Amino acid sequence: MSSATVSKTDASGPAYTATIRHLRAFLAVARHQNFTRAATELRLSQPSLTMTIRQLEDIVAASLFDRTTRKVVLTPEGTDLFPVAQRLVTDFDFAIRDIRLTAATRNSCVRLAVVSSVASQIIPNVLKTLKETHPGIRVQLHEGNSNEVRRLVRRNEVDLGFGSKDGDEAELNFEPMFRDRLGLVMQRDDPLAKVAVNGSLTWKDVENRDFVGVTDATATAPILAMIPQLPECVELPRYEVSSYHLMWSLVEGGLAVSTAPALAARNSEARGVVFAVLEEPVAWRKVWKIARVGRTIPPVTRSVVREIENHLVGVSGENKDIETEFEL
Numbered sequence: 001m002s003s004a005t006v007s008k009t010d011a012s013g014p015a016y017t018a019t020i021r022h023l024r025a026f027l028a029v030a031r032h033q034n035f036t037r038a039a040t041e042l043r044l045s046q047p048s049l050t051m052t053i054r055q056l057e058d059i060v061a062a063s064l065f066d067r068t069t070r071k072v073v074l075t076p077e078g079t080d081l082f083p084v085a086q087r088l089v090t091d092f093d094f095a096i097r098d099i100r101l102t103a104a105t106r107n108s109c110v111r112l113a114v115v116s117s118v119a120s121q122i123i124p125n126v127l128k129t130l131k132e133t134h135p136g137i138r139v140q141l142h143e144g145n146s147n148e149v150r151r152l153v154r155r156n157e158v159d160l161g162f163g164s165k166d167g168d169e170a171e172l173n174f175e176p177m178f179r180d181r182l183g184l185v186m187q188r189d190d191p192l193a194k195v196a197v198n199g200s201l202t203w204k205d206v207e208n209r210d211f212v213g214v215t216d217a218t219a220t221a222p223i224l225a226m227i228p229q230l231p232e233c234v235e236l237p238r239y240e241v242s243s244y245h246l247m248w249s250l251v252e253g254g255l256a257v258s259t260a261p262a263l264a265a266r267n268s269e270a271r272g273v274v275f276a277v278l279e280e281p282v283a284w285r286k287v288w289k290i291a292r293v294g295r296t297i298p299p300v301t302r303s304v305v306r307e308i309e310n311h312l313v314g315v316s317g318e319n320k321d322i323e324t325e326f327e328l
Contacts, residue, residue, distance in 0.1 A: 020092055022056040023085040025049055026064060030082055033071045109138040110301045113152040113161040115219065116244045117180075117264035118287065118308075119143040121315070126307045133307075137300060145217045145243070153290045159301045161290035162308070164219035174288040176325035178312050180262035181284055182223060183277040183321070187254050188269065196276040203278055206231050212250045212258035213237030220259055223283050234259075248273070261285040262321035277321055286325075 028038035029049070039049040057064050064078035074082060114123060123141065130137055142152055149163035154171050165174050184201055186192055195205055211233045214220050224230065239256055241247050247258050252271055265275035289305065291297065297305075309326060316322045 018056060018059050020089060022052055022059070023089050025052040026056055026078075026081065026085055027089060029053060029065065029072060030074055030078065033073060035072065108136055108300060109140060110298075110304050111140040111142075111158040111160075112301075112304070113142040113144060113149040113158045113163070115146055115149060115163045115287065116143060117261055118162045121263050121266050122308055122311050125311050126304065129307050129311075130304065134300065134303065137304075139304075146219045147217045150290060153292055156292055156295065159291075159295070159297060160305065162287055163290060164222075164286060165288050165290075166222065171293055173291045173293055175291075177287050177289050177309075178263075178316065178322060178324045178326075179284045179286040180264075180323070181277045181282060181321040182220070182259050182261055183265060183275050184257055185248075185251050185260045185265055185268060185273050185275050186257040187251070188272055188274050190257065190274075192257065193274050193276070199276050200279050201276045202280040203227070203230060203234070204280070206234060206257065206278075209233055210256035211237040211239070212247045212256045213240045214244070214247060214258075215240060215242045217242055218244070219285050219287075220261070223285060224259070227281060227283055262319060263287075263315070266315070266319065266322075 025038070025042060025044075028041050029035060032038045032041070035046055035049055035053075039046045042049065044052075053064065060077065060081065062077040063075050064081060065072045066075055112123075119141065127139065130139070140158075142148075142158060144152070146163035146166065149161040150166070150169070150172065152158045153161040154169070162177060168174075184192065184206060192201060192205060192209070195201065208231075213224075213234070216222065224234065237256075239250055241250070244260070244264060247260070248271070250256055251258050251273055259278065260275070262275070262277065265273075268275050309324070312322075312324050316324045
């Protein structure tokens with residue numbers, strides 16, 4: 001054979017590549033120094049194990065074991081391969097273990113980002129139900145305005161978010177959940193509470209009142225920006241806050257009146273505050289289920305969403321100013 005001649009095996013190599021299966025077989029034979037005992041450990045037939053070792057020797061183009069009648073010992077090439085194979089198999093096993101632990105944690109832990117109204121009016125009842133139906137469940141809740149909810153979903157820090165939509169986003173999927181009417185919140189003994197007709201007021205009724213506005217980070221501000229000819233006290237409020245919690249505190253303290261969606265104002269009378277829907281014009285706040293494009297939602301999270309939907313249906317049945325926008 002001339003020096004230019006290359007065998008078929010040298011030119012193309014074997015038709016298979018080394019796998020973890022090959023390395024496990026190699027390590028088992030090296031530890032036991034015996035094919036029969038290694039085959040028993042791996043739950044393989046001895047011919048199958050022998051074939052696996054031959055494939056690995058073809059791949060590395062060297063003999064890995066010297067076989068005698070009494071035992072099998074590593075060749076120099078086998079000795080060189082042993083620590084490398086051991087490290088690769090160990091790293092692989094650790095990686096699989098970590099992925100399994102992460103998956104198990106993810107499948108028992110629900111991570112949600114929700115706006116304040118959903119957090120206070122829907123989530124507590126949902127958690128009571130889940131405690132009975134899913135006793136092992138863990139829930140991580142992040143409460144914030146709609147901008148914060150979308151940011152958390154976008155950064156994959158939560159599985160799902162529930163908040164308002166500020167235009168389409170390539171990274172996010174939006175599914176409508178419910179909408180609720182905007183209304184005025186005020187102390188129970190506020191003069192406007194007596195003016196309300198059938199639980200409703202007009203925007204003009206709010207003129208010349210001290211008003212608490214909310215910043216653009218909330219869902220309410222963009223809705224107000226779309227309403228023409230609002231009273232000056234609403235367009236240029238005496239107070240402006242960045243959270244509904246602070247808004248409620250100012251209203252409860254009798255410092256001013258403000259606007260809130262119907263769900264947020266649900267059960268507000270327990271706080272000494274009453275709610276009247278606003279008309280001329282009517283305004284609605286819309287809340288969406290927000291998910292990251294391409295993200296797989298764990299089954300346990302889908303179960304939580306179903307419970308949220310069930311509770312929303314119940315709430316909307318009790319309050320004509322809250323309407324669900326999905327089908328069960």
